Amino acid sequence: MDATTLVVWATIGLGSVVLLVGTMTLVLAVRKQRKAHRVEAVKPVTTAELLSRLNEANPFWEDWVTGLSTPERTAVREVGKRLLPQIHGDERVKLQRLVYVLGSTPERLQDDLESGDLYRTLRALSWLALLEYPLAVNTALRTCTWNRNVRTATARVLYENHDPRAKRTGVDLLLWDGREPLSIFGLDTLYRIVIRKPEYLLSIADQEHGEWEDAVLIQVLTVLQYCQSGISPSSLAWIPLCLDHESPEVRAAALSTLAEYAWNQQLREAVYIEDHLIDSSPDVRRVAYVVYGRWNSDLGELATVVQDEPDDLARLVGVRVLYTHSAREKPADSPEALERTWRWVEAERTAVLEHA
Numbered sequence: 001m002d003a004t005t006l007v008v009w010a011t012i013g014l015g016s017v018v019l020l021v022g023t024m025t026l027v028l029a030v031r032k033q034r035k036a037h038r039v040e041a042v043k044p045v046t047t048a049e050l051l052s053r054l055n056e057a058n059p060f061w062e063d064w065v066t067g068l069s070t071p072e073r074t075a076v077r078e079v080g081k082r083l084l085p086q087i088h089g090d091e092r093v094k095l096q097r098l099v100y101v102l103g104s105t106p107e108r109l110q111d112d113l114e115s116g117d118l119y120r121t122l123r124a125l126s127w128l129a130l131l132e133y134p135l136a137v138n139t140a141l142r143t144c145t146w147n148r149n150v151r152t153a154t155a156r157v158l159y160e161n162h163d164p165r166a167k168r169t170g171v172d173l174l175l176w177d178g179r180e181p182l183s184i185f186g187l188d189t190l191y192r193i194v195i196r197k198p199e200y201l202l203s204i205a206d207q208e209h210g211e212w213e214d215a216v217l218i219q220v221l222t223v224l225q226y227c228q229s230g231i232s233p234s235s236l237a238w239i240p241l242c243l244d245h246e247s248p249e250v251r252a253a254a255l256s257t258l259a260e261y262a263w264n265q266q267l268r269e270a271v272y273i274e275d276h277l278i279d280s281s282p283d284v285r286r287v288a289y290v291v292y293g294r295w296n297s298d299l300g301e302l303a304t305v306v307q308d309e310p311d312d313l314a315r316l317v318g319v320r321v322l323y324t325h326s327a328r329e330k331p332a333d334s335p336e337a338l339e340r341t342w343r344w345v346e347a348e349r350t351a352v353l354e355h356a
Helices: 001-053 062-066 070-086 091-102 107-113 118-128 133-142 148-160 169-175 185-194 199-211 215-223 240-244 246-260 265-269 282-296 302-306 311-323 336-354
Strands: none
Touching: 001 062, 001 070, 001 091, 062 091, 062 148, 070 091, 107 118, 107 133, 118 133, 118 148, 133 148, 148 185, 169 185, 169 199, 185 199, 185 215, 199 215, 215 246, 240 246, 246 282, 282 302, 282 311, 302 311, 311 336
């Protein structure tokens, strides 16, 4: 068999494999679509029946579920999962019982949590955040640390269950070793956990922020911008150190965070905001212009710096600050770039007033 014949047969074989895989993918997609269509078709009726039984003293879930078809069970499960975060009191207890009858038992969730399978683990954690299974939560804390998404979901379970371990263990699960940035869901979970009690986050940030990846440090600094209740200036002493960080993104985030605690004179005195007006990074200068405008009534130094600002966006931010705080008087002998930016800001404000 010559080389040409081998190439032909190899091409035919490869084409057959591709065709087979494509056909199987199409078949599975069609089956999935049909299944979803059957579920959506029965959802209005099952939802109405679920809500009706939820208003009864005894919904008799077992009898009802026994007579449901597979699409109907799926529809009820989906509706129940959507409703659980929205209701409270006796109705929530009843709905949790329905979920139990549908098969989301503590034993099944624990099996999924210990499976080591990502899909089964995350599915179990998503239900555990809506149910009250203390033993399953303990299982999650013992076994669900092997993946960032799994750790994030476990932290969310602690928060949603009002578990007191959330404020420490939950934070530890989210930040872990400080090497992987938090997902959007993880960042939201961290915010929810620490918004009222950020002391633990501040304490570990004080000790470990130098070991974290820049992205993680920026995320923590961003969350702390919203945690102003009961924070002592001493617990924030590590943040001014970040103003000398090699990353301009970290410097900008640190400056933005400190600006939120400017009510504390001791903290303000630790920041030489004038130095940051001439930072090498336009990202930092943009933040510095805004902070300087908030902290000072005399903006003469800012006006001088902005006249020579090479970055268009930073110049725009600086001019907005000057326009708002300086009686809208343009600095004398302004260069063309500043003149142009000033006219833009004037037009912005005029448009706002016209549409007010």
